[in-house]
Amino acid sequence: MMRSLFLLFACALGADAALADAPPAGKRIVDQVCSACHANDLSEAPQLKQPAMWTARLAKGRDALVHSALNGFTGPTGEEMPPRGGRPELTDAEIQAAVDFIISTVSTPTTTRNTP
Numbered sequence: 659m660m661r662s663l664f665l666l667f668a669c670a671l672g673a674d675a676a677l678a679d680a681p682p683a684g685k686r687i688v689d690q691v692c693s694a695c696h697a698n699d700l701s702e703a704p705q706l707k708q709p710a711m712w713t714a715r716l717a718k719g720r721d722a723l724v725h726s727a728l729n730g731f732t733g734p735t736g737e738e739m740p741p742r743g744g745r746p747e748l749t750d751a752e753i754q755a756a757v758d759f760i761i762s763t764v765s766t767p768t769t770t771r772n773t774p
């Protein structure tokens with residue numbers, strides 16, 4: 659809720675250039691699938707609203723993150739990222755778009771200032 663309001667606000671300010679890299683499908687999939695964990699304080703998943711949780715992951719590079727999203731990933735704490743977010747029907751291209759959207763969300767300063 660906070661995030662979508664913020665994105666509307668960002669677009670109203672003409673900050674949409676920062677989001678242009680992410681195809682719309684990416685945002686839709688993140689909202690519908692990935693947010694269940696990645697925008698859920700009850701989950702141990704790295705949160706979209708907390709870019710600091712992504713710093714070390716971003717350092718691995720986009721390809722590594724796409725690989726994790728496609729095949730699943732278990733970190734040192736034993737928390738599990740399920741393959742394709744648990745949705746095997748999603749295509750490789752859709753998963754890539756979702757990862758690109760996540761990357762743009764957590765690495766764009768204008769979208770990282772909405773923590774309370």
Ligand code: HEC
Pocket residue numbers: 687688691692693694695696701702703704715718722723724726727731732733734735736737738739740742743744753756757760
């Ligand atoms: C059932 C919960 C859940 C769902 C749904 C989910 N994730 Fe995750 N994801 C996790 C958890 C937990 C981690 C952290 C794993 C760890 O490193 O301990 C994670 C980590 C990641 C990472 C970082 C992987 C790495 O190599 O560091 C990416 C990228 C990612 N998720 C993308 C996605 C995408 C894209 C979707 C939607 C298609 C998605 N996730 C849906 C739980 C989820």
